[in-house]
Structure formats: C-alpha cells, structure tokens
Amino acid sequence: MQEYIMPMSIGACLIMLVFTFTTDSLSLKRKRLLFYMTIVVMVQAISDSLADYYNGQTSNIGICFTRVCKFLVYGTNILIVFIFCQYLKDLLLVEGKMEKTPNSLKFALKFAEYLLSVGGIVLIISQPTGLYYYYDQNNTYQRSVGYAISYVFPMVATLLLLITTVWYRHNLRKRLFIPFILFMVTPIITSVMRFLSHEISLTNITVVGMVAILYCFSILDANDLMKIAHQKEVELIKQTAFALVEAIDAKDSYTNGHSRRVAEYSVMIGKRIGKSKKELEELYLIALLHDVGKIGVPNAIINKNGRLTNEEYLVIKKHPLIGNDILSKISASPELAIGAHYHHERYDGKGYPEGLFGEEIPEIARIIAVADTYDAMTSKRSYRDVLPKEKIRSEFEKGIGTQFDPKFAKIMIEFIDSNTERQLEST
Numbered sequence: 001m002q003e004y005i006m007p008m009s010i011g012a013c014l015i016m017l018v019f020t021f022t023t024d025s026l027s028l029k030r031k032r033l034l035f036y037m038t039i040v041v042m043v044q045a046i047s048d049s050l051a052d053y054y055n056g057q058t059s060n061i062g063i064c065f066t067r068v069c070k071f072l073v074y075g076t077n078i079l080i081v082f083i084f085c086q087y088l089k090d091l092l093l094v095e096g097k098m099e100k101t102p103n104s105l106k107f108a109l110k111f112a113e114y115l116l117s118v119g120g121i122v123l124i125i126s127q128p129t130g131l132y133y134y135y136d137q138n139n140t141y142q143r144s145v146g147y148a149i150s151y152v153f154p155m156v157a158t159l160l161l162l163i164t165t166v167w168y169r170h171n172l173r174k175r176l177f178i179p180f181i182l183f184m185v186t187p188i189i190t191s192v193m194r195f196l197s198h199e200i201s202l203t204n205i206t207v208v209g210m211v212a213i214l215y216c217f218s219i220l221d222a223n224d225l226m227k228i229a230h231q232k233e234v235e236l237i238k239q240t241a242f243a244l245v246e247a248i249d250a251k252d253s254y255t256n257g258h259s260r261r262v263a264e265y266s267v268m269i270g271k272r273i274g275k276s277k278k279e280l281e282e283l284y285l286i287a288l289l290h291d292v293g294k295i296g297v298p299n300a301i302i303n304k305n306g307r308l309t310n311e312e313y314l315v316i317k318k319h320p321l322i323g324n325d326i327l328s329k330i331s332a333s334p335e336l337a338i339g340a341h342y343h344h345e346r347y348d349g350k351g352y353p354e355g356l357f358g359e360e361i362p363e364i365a366r367i368i369a370v371a372d373t374y375d376a377m378t379s380k381r382s383y384r385d386v387l388p389k390e391k392i393r394s395e396f397e398k399g400i401g402t403q404f405d406p407k408f409a410k411i412m413i414e415f416i417d418s419n420t421e422r423q424l425e426s427t
Helices: 002-022 028-054 060-095 103-129 149-167 174-196 202-250 258-272 277-288 292-296 310-316 319-327 334-342 363-377 389-399 406-418
Strands: 133-135 141-143
Touching: 028 060, 060 103, 060 133, 060 149, 060 174, 103 149, 149 174, 202 258, 202 277, 202 292, 258 277, 258 363, 258 406, 277 334, 277 363, 292 319, 319 334, 334 363, 363 389, 363 406, 389 406
Parallel strands: none
Antiparallel strands: 133 141
C-alpha cells in the first residue's frame, strides 16, 4: 500500500510547490514558510520510501540509504513542527494585529522552539548510541527501548501549539482555525497509531494531507483578505469619484447633475446588452468620471454665455487628455480613465483626441458617448433650451454609424420611443 501512497504524496507536494511559488495572494513570509514546509514534507516522503525500499539490503548502498533516509524521517518530523511554529507566530503577531505580544504567547512559542531544538540534538545523539532505533546484521530496521522518546519532543511541542491556537483563536480568522487544529491533532493521532504499528508510515502520509489542507485554506483566506481590501479600495475610489463629480458640477450650474445622469443612462444601455452586475458597477463609475478633465478647463470658458470661439473650443477639447492624465494615476483601477479619455471619439474616426475608428474605440466609451450626447440635448444650456424629442431622435438617427456606434444609438432611439428615459429624468 505504501509503495502507491508515497509516490502520490510526493506528486501532491510537487504540485503544491508550483502553486506556492506562483501564487500572489499570500504574503512573502507566509508563502516562504509554506514553501519550506512542503519541501520538508516531500523530503520526508521520499526518505521514508527509500528507507523502506532499502530496508534489509546488505549492500553498501542499502546500508547507506537506510541510515541516512531514516535519520531524515525522524529529523523532518521535528522540522515540520518547527516551521509550523513560525507560521503560527507570524499569523498571530503580524496578521492577528497584536499591539503587544502577551508574555504567555512568547513563552509558549519559545518553549516549543526550545523543545524542538532539544529534540534535534537528542536525535543526533541517538545515531551512534542506538537510542531510538538500530539495524541488525541483516540491515533490518529495529526499534530500540528509547524509541518512544523520539515522539516526546515533536508531540509535546505540537500539543503546546495546539493549546496556544485554541487560547488565541480570536486572533485567527475562522477560516484558518479549523485547518490549524486539524494540522496538529491528526498527526498526533496517527503518530500514536504509528507507534503501535510500523507497517505503514501513517504520520508521514497524514502530514502531506494536512499541509495540502493548510495550503488550500491559506490561499482561500488570503483571497478573502484581498477581496475585502479590494472592496475598501473600490469604496474609497467611489468616494473620491463623487467628490470629483461635485467639483465638476460646481463649475457650471447648467450642467449640474450631468455626470450622474450620463452614468445612469450608460447603465441602462449596459443592462440592455446584458452586462453583469459587476460590469454595470464599473460602467457607472467610469461614466460618472467621464468629464473629470473639465477641472483643468478655465471657468470662463465653461460658463461662457453663447457659443465658444475656435480657440476656446481647442481648449475645451483638451479635457479628455486632462481626464486621462488624472485617472490613469489610479493604478488600482486603470480602467477608470477609459471614459474620460475616449468619450469624444466618433465611430467614423472623426472624433478626438485620438481619432479612433469603429470598434477601435473601447466599448465603454462608445456607450458613454451616446449617453453623454443624449443628456447634452435634453439639458438646458446658456445658449439654448432643451431640444424637442423629435429633434433628439433625428440627431441619433443621423449619427448612426457616423458619430455613434449603431448598436448603442439604436438602443437610445428605442428608449426615446418608449419614454424609458423618463425614469431617469425623475431621479
């Protein structure tokens, strides 16, 4: 049975090594400790397999491998617990956010490390003395009278860490508490079983499984933390966005509420084409900030009564570039700049600032362009009143395939014909 289980255990360790090395969700220290633990567990599994394979072989190679590998099996039992102790320490002190380390925690962790260090020294002493085990004239592994002592150091240290984990469970996230308990309790149980029988290396096999479980739950926990951090980041971005929009709207009383309405109309179009809830939330925020570049346009131009001169128009045409420059600095959400940068591009390539053509223009920007134009025509300006519904519809029909993406322009025409837009006008 062991000859099949051990290769599977080694394979599982190799897979964990690859994932541990490539994952970005764990902190560097936690990833490093999991990496070390997996390496040690793999060495233990390989050593146990080789020790079992060469047991009873009297050749020089057999004698060498049995002794070296059996020593590694015993040594890695101690080393695994030691690495786990460091992992638990990091989790409690760093991620548990303890302002001051309690003396009881310091003592428990230090005493566990001390026990394991003594265990390592005694293991070395046991090799020439045969305290734990010896090999008979046929090079067959035999337990010595002091065999039970080999379990004392790692098991007592593990029990101490178990008590520490339970005592400070409030400093551990719930997702990690149960796998931590399993990691410590299960090997203790299988160690007792191994003590009673040496047919199968139950402890070694169990540790492989427990490390795999610990790894999986650590990844899940780290992903949860990343989601929470991302949600906080998104909330902060939203608050910043609303503050910027208020600053934009304050520059021109005629366009007060314009950014919000464009965002609402964009979401209506997004719903019609089947965008997901998350995509609609992103669309709303991007559309809300589409005019952020107007912060860099002089008030005299924005609030001018009457039409703009060619020189003034050239100044206001810079606002997409200004908006892109502002929003592209938000590295956590680079997509925020899409609407600000491209909402004045035209489907026929005659827009600005890049002169993009057709589907070269990002889809979000094509949606915002339609929503932006609709709100501009349904809002009062210093130089004109609100345009009639028939005129608005006519402008969208003329703009199909030229100013606007045909798909989104037709959706807006459907809204106009069905009076769907009134739902937003009342908000």
